[in-house]
Amino acid sequence: MSKVSASCHCGAVRFEVEQPTQVLDCNCSHCRLYGSLIAYYPQRDVHFASPPDTFIYMWGDRELEFHHCRTCGCATHTTLVGTVDAEKIGVNARLIRGLDPKRVRLVQKNNxxxxxxxxxTESPVLPSHDAPPSE
Incomplete structure:
Protein backbone atom coordinates (compact mmCIF):
# COMPACT_ATOMS: atom_id res chain seq x y z
CA MET A 1 0.00 0.00 0.00
CA SER A 2 1.07 3.55 -0.52
CA LYS A 3 0.54 6.66 1.56
CA VAL A 4 -1.65 9.39 0.13
CA SER A 5 -2.06 12.99 1.24
CA ALA A 6 -5.32 14.76 1.96
CA SER A 7 -6.35 18.23 2.99
CA CYS A 8 -9.34 20.46 3.35
CA HIS A 9 -9.89 23.26 0.81
CA CYS A 10 -7.68 25.83 2.57
CA GLY A 11 -5.01 23.34 3.68
CA ALA A 12 -5.38 24.02 7.41
CA VAL A 13 -6.33 20.36 8.08
CA ARG A 14 -3.91 17.95 6.41
CA PHE A 15 -3.35 14.25 6.91
CA GLU A 16 -1.78 11.15 5.40
CA VAL A 17 -3.32 7.68 5.20
CA GLU A 18 -2.83 4.50 3.25
CA GLN A 19 -4.67 4.57 -0.08
CA PRO A 20 -8.17 3.28 0.70
CA THR A 21 -9.43 0.11 -0.94
CA GLN A 22 -13.04 0.94 -0.12
CA VAL A 23 -15.12 4.03 0.63
CA LEU A 24 -18.56 4.35 2.16
CA ASP A 25 -21.26 6.48 0.59
CA CYS A 26 -23.62 7.11 3.49
CA ASN A 27 -26.81 8.90 2.51
CA CYS A 28 -27.58 10.30 5.97
CA SER A 29 -28.42 13.99 5.85
CA HIS A 30 -24.93 15.12 6.95
CA CYS A 31 -22.92 12.97 4.52
CA ARG A 32 -25.35 13.67 1.66
CA LEU A 33 -25.34 17.44 2.19
CA TYR A 34 -21.53 17.59 2.44
CA GLY A 35 -20.92 15.05 -0.33
CA SER A 36 -18.65 12.96 1.88
CA LEU A 37 -17.29 9.57 0.94
CA ILE A 38 -15.82 7.96 4.06
CA ALA A 39 -12.72 5.77 4.31
CA TYR A 40 -12.19 4.06 7.67
CA TYR A 41 -8.85 3.58 9.42
CA PRO A 42 -7.60 2.85 12.93
CA GLN A 43 -7.13 6.29 14.44
CA ARG A 44 -3.39 5.67 14.98
CA ASP A 45 -3.02 5.18 11.18
CA VAL A 46 -4.31 8.66 10.34
CA HIS A 47 -1.34 11.04 10.52
CA PHE A 48 -2.37 14.68 10.85
CA ALA A 49 0.31 17.24 9.91
CA SER A 50 -0.54 19.06 13.15
CA PRO A 51 -3.43 18.78 15.59
CA PRO A 52 -6.45 19.51 13.38
CA ASP A 53 -8.06 22.89 14.03
CA THR A 54 -11.66 21.79 13.65
CA PHE A 55 -15.04 22.50 15.08
CA ILE A 56 -17.28 19.57 15.97
CA TYR A 57 -20.87 19.13 14.99
CA MET A 58 -23.04 16.43 16.58
CA TRP A 59 -26.66 15.50 16.04
CA GLY A 60 -29.09 12.61 16.46
CA ASP A 61 -27.80 10.09 18.99
CA ARG A 62 -24.78 12.37 19.65
CA GLU A 63 -22.34 9.45 19.41
CA LEU A 64 -20.41 10.76 16.38
CA GLU A 65 -18.33 13.90 16.16
CA PHE A 66 -18.34 15.38 12.65
CA HIS A 67 -15.14 17.45 12.36
CA HIS A 68 -15.05 20.49 10.06
CA CYS A 69 -12.13 22.82 9.32
CA ARG A 70 -12.51 26.04 11.31
CA THR A 71 -11.31 28.11 8.35
CA CYS A 72 -12.99 26.72 5.22
CA GLY A 73 -15.71 24.49 6.73
CA CYS A 74 -14.81 21.26 4.87
CA ALA A 75 -16.06 18.07 6.49
CA THR A 76 -12.73 16.38 7.26
CA HIS A 77 -13.34 13.36 9.49
CA THR A 78 -15.60 11.67 12.01
CA THR A 79 -14.78 10.17 15.39
CA LEU A 80 -16.70 8.44 18.12
CA VAL A 81 -17.41 10.75 21.05
CA GLY A 82 -14.76 10.59 23.75
CA THR A 83 -12.22 8.41 21.94
CA VAL A 84 -8.55 9.26 21.59
CA ASP A 85 -7.21 6.04 20.04
CA ALA A 86 -10.33 4.67 18.37
CA GLU A 87 -10.48 1.33 16.57
CA LYS A 88 -11.58 3.32 13.55
CA ILE A 89 -12.29 6.85 12.45
CA GLY A 90 -13.70 7.97 9.15
CA VAL A 91 -11.87 10.41 6.91
CA ASN A 92 -13.49 12.18 3.99
CA ALA A 93 -11.91 10.40 1.01
CA ARG A 94 -12.94 13.25 -1.28
CA LEU A 95 -10.10 15.24 0.32
CA ILE A 96 -7.46 12.72 -0.83
CA ARG A 97 -5.29 14.06 -3.63
CA GLY A 98 -5.05 11.87 -6.73
CA LEU A 99 -7.46 9.18 -5.53
CA ASP A 100 -8.75 7.27 -8.57
CA PRO A 101 -12.41 6.41 -7.91
CA LYS A 102 -12.23 3.52 -10.40
CA ARG A 103 -9.67 1.76 -8.19
CA VAL A 104 -11.68 1.98 -4.97
CA ARG A 105 -14.67 -0.19 -4.07
CA LEU A 106 -17.77 1.88 -3.35
CA VAL A 107 -20.14 0.68 -0.62
CA GLN A 108 -23.47 2.42 -0.12
CA LYS A 109 -25.25 2.49 3.25
CA ASN A 110 -28.87 3.57 3.44
CA ASN A 111 -28.71 5.64 6.65
CA THR A 121 -22.39 0.78 -7.80
CA GLU A 122 -23.29 -2.77 -8.67
CA SER A 123 -22.95 -3.84 -5.01
CA PRO A 124 -26.09 -4.20 -2.91
CA VAL A 125 -26.95 -1.25 -0.65
CA LEU A 126 -26.31 -1.91 3.04
CA PRO A 127 -29.31 -1.25 5.30
CA SER A 128 -29.29 1.49 7.91
CA HIS A 129 -28.52 0.54 11.48
CA ASP A 130 -31.94 2.14 12.18
CA ALA A 131 -33.78 0.29 9.42
CA PRO A 132 -37.09 -1.28 10.39
CA PRO A 133 -37.12 -5.07 10.39
CA SER A 134 -37.99 -6.59 7.02
CA GLU A 135 -41.33 -8.32 6.73
Missing part, protein backbone atom coordinates in the same frame (compact mmCIF):
# COMPACT_ATOMS: atom_id res chain seq x y z
CA UNK A 112 -31.04 8.18 5.03
CA UNK A 113 -33.63 5.38 4.77
CA UNK A 114 -34.74 6.57 1.33
CA UNK A 115 -32.43 4.50 -0.92
CA UNK A 116 -31.35 7.58 -2.88
CA UNK A 117 -27.65 7.96 -3.75
CA UNK A 118 -25.73 10.23 -6.13
CA UNK A 119 -23.15 7.51 -6.68
CA UNK A 120 -23.58 4.28 -8.65
Missing amino acids: GNDGIFWTH
